[in-house]
Amino acid sequence: xxxxxxxxMITAAxxxxxxxxxxNEFMExxxxxxIGIGHLQSVNAEFFPVKCAxxxxxxxxxxxxxxxxxxKEYFIRRAVKELVDNCPDIENYKPxxxxxxxxxxxxxxxxxxxxxxxxxxxxHWEPYYHRSDHMVDRLAKHYEIRGGHxxxxxxxxxxxxxIGLSYRIxxxxxxxxxxTGGFDSMLSHLHYMGLYKxxxxxxxxxxxxxxxxxxxxxxxxxxxxxGAAAFFLQRFDEIKQNRPLAEIRGYxxxxxxxxxxxxxxxxxxxxEAAQDAILEAQLSxxxxxxxxxxxxxxxxxxxxxxxxxxLVFGHRYKEIPVFSLKAQTGHxxxxxxxxxxxxxxxxxxxxVVLPTRNFDEPDPDVPLRVVKGEPLPxxxxxxxxxxxxxxxxxxxxxxxxxVV
Amino acid sequence: MExxxxxYRRNETIPARDYMTKKKHVKFFDRETAAAMVCVGRLLKxxxxxxxxxxxxxxxxxxxxxxxxEDIAAGSATAEGAFDHEGFIKVGMANVSPLxxxxxxxxxxxxxxxxxxxxxxxxxxxxxxxSGLLLQTYHAPVYPGIPILxxxxxxxxxxxxxxxxxxxxxxxxxxxxxxxxxxxxxxxxELFLHWxxxxxxxxxxxxxxxxxxxxx
Numbered sequence: 001x002x003x004x005x006x007x008x009m010i011t012a013a014x015x016x017x018x019x020x021x022x023x024n025e026f027m028e029x030x031x032x033x034x035i036g037i038g039h040l041q042s043v044n045a046e047f048f049p050v051k052c053a054x055x056x057x058x059x060x061x062x063x064x065x066x067x068x069x070x071x072k073e074y075f076i077r078r079a080v081k082e083l084v085d086n087c088p089d090i091e092n093y094k095p096x097x098x099x100x101x102x103x104x105x106x107x108x109x110x111x112x113x114x115x116x117x118x119x120x121x122x123x124h125w126e127p128y129y130h131r132s133d134h135m136v137d138r139l140a141k142h143y144e145i146r147g148g149h150x151x152x153x154x155x156x157x158x159x160x161x162x163i164g165l166s167y168r169i170x171x172x173x174x175x176x177x178x179x180t181g182g183f184d185s186m187l188s189h190l191h192y193m194g195l196y197k198x199x200x201x202x203x204x205x206x207x208x209x210x211x212x213x214x215x216x217x218x219x220x221x222x223x224x225x226x227g228a229a230a231f232f233l234q235r236f237d238e239i240k241q242n243r244p245l246a247e248i249r250g251y252x253x254x255x256x257x258x259x260x261x262x263x264x265x266x267x268x269x270x271x272e273a274a275q276d277a278i279l280e281a282q283l284s285x286x287x288x289x290x291x292x293x294x295x296x297x298x299x300x301x302x303x304x305x306x307x308x309x310x311l312v313f314g315h316r317y318k319e320i321p322v323f324s325l326k327a328q329t330g331h332x333x334x335x336x337x338x339x340x341x342x343x344x345x346x347x348x349x350x351x352v353v354l355p356t357r358n359f360d361e362p363d364p365d366v367p368l369r370v371v372k373g374e375p376l377p378x379x380x381x382x383x384x385x386x387x388x389x390x391x392x393x394x395x396x397x398x399x400x401x402x403v404v
Numbered sequence: 405m406e407x408x409x410x411x412y413r414r415n416e417t418i419p420a421r422d423y424m425t426k427k428k429h430v431k432f433f434d435r436e437t438a439a440a441m442v443c444v445g446r447l448l449k450x451x452x453x454x455x456x457x458x459x460x461x462x463x464x465x466x467x468x469x470x471x472x473x474e475d476i477a478a479g480s481a482t483a484e485g486a487f488d489h490e491g492f493i494k495v496g497m498a499n500v501s502p503l504x505x506x507x508x509x510x511x512x513x514x515x516x517x518x519x520x521x522x523x524x525x526x527x528x529x530x531x532x533x534x535s536g537l538l539l540q541t542y543h544a545p546v547y548p549g550i551p552i553l554x555x556x557x558x559x560x561x562x563x564x565x566x567x568x569x570x571x572x573x574x575x576x577x578x579x580x581x582x583x584x585x586x587x588x589x590x591x592x593x594e595l596f597l598h599w600x601x602x603x604x605x606x607x608x609x610x611x612x613x614x615x616x617x618x619x620x
Binding site for chain 2: 121161190255256
């Protein structure tokens, strides 16, 4: 590692997720293999053709919110609060030296109230959608973050791109502390059914906990989840009291320029993002110890990721252990990159690759080393985290273990 | 810096097809995406950009009518005007094509443009913010001789859709500090309107591609 390269550290975190509403609870449930997927409870899904979802839970119970409330704003508020409560260093940055960059999902639309109010007859819909950029505005104001803030709305890579931007800013500037991450909930009438109509949701009407099967030969689609995760990023030499969780060593983003609902089948541009991030981390592919994949559970995603892995790792691609969190948390869309990064931090801190839940039967078209059964103890220094999304955007983040 | 702007009134036809090779995608477009396609087409005038050209876009708020909201609502209300859960599924959502969902996914403008232009490089989609768009651009990867494509769109309350695109270098933007400070807290579309006003003051005319002088 070249000494003049600034070290960008993750030094605090907060989370609200289907695996719990604190970092400790999340990590415990992650390790236990808890699956946070069930049947929709926060939405009246009586007539929905599929009803599986991963709703935010705390101590195993659904986190309830007021009817027709935008749940994702509630979750990011709580996640950022947990972060700030565990981040004494944030006070060392003046408000103008604090930034906030968060990935967000689609704006919530309160369809029930729009209709119930009668405003649909006048097509007066504007008061019924809740803009996520305004949510970030409010959060930034609440925490006196005056150095700049933004909402990235790049679908499944929104939070990864926000983390990537924050990393790049800190790589070039000193004296800044950045809150970054993502939040989303598509568990509402319009968005849930909109995704259903695109044909990406698992149609498994059996046990919802078995609905999402990343990389499995019998995978049948994604399950929508919801949640939020926030991280505090700062330069290593500016840390005073915070405790480093991991180091971000590289980031890259690419586009497939292919189709909006299918990844580039050869995985070319996902591989390119991975290679660029590894290069930026001043590593070779051989130095990546494991990969946390996007792993949605759809038919198309897995082979594309396998092809990308082959391009990046060559013959080693069948040997390097991989993991997908989505069987446990569902697909958190705009928040998935951030919440899944927390799982990558777990791997680094505990030196283990967890089994991907519901992976029972390997697919010959996806010859990846998906850990099954028991956690795999492994010396892990560097993790590659990949995400990709509708529209063909890809991200890659290289995380390095922090050792005192 | 090269700059282009377009705007179209509510019922005005947006000739996106005229600027596309992959015309089949037009059916997926919301008006903002259609306007963006025209704007980029006029900016590039048939030129191809290097595939690794960084591309950042600031999305405006979604026009929910484009989602088929009227049809969904019509099928989701009881005779008394209450929300009908069964009607929402069996009539409301059945009234709209799956294709309309692409009109409310915020990264679709960037995605469709990347497909049309063959862009595979660094990218981001920011919600509305001028400062967010500029931050992405300032911190873009630098490739010698390759500019950065940035754009923004907006649909106004009365239904006019606006789109602005520019090919910039980081040097242009560092020298545009005055513009950044002026519009940093605004909608990203204001950034392009500001740059266009500067061009007009210099006699380069509105809505015409031109070179923004480095001394801005």
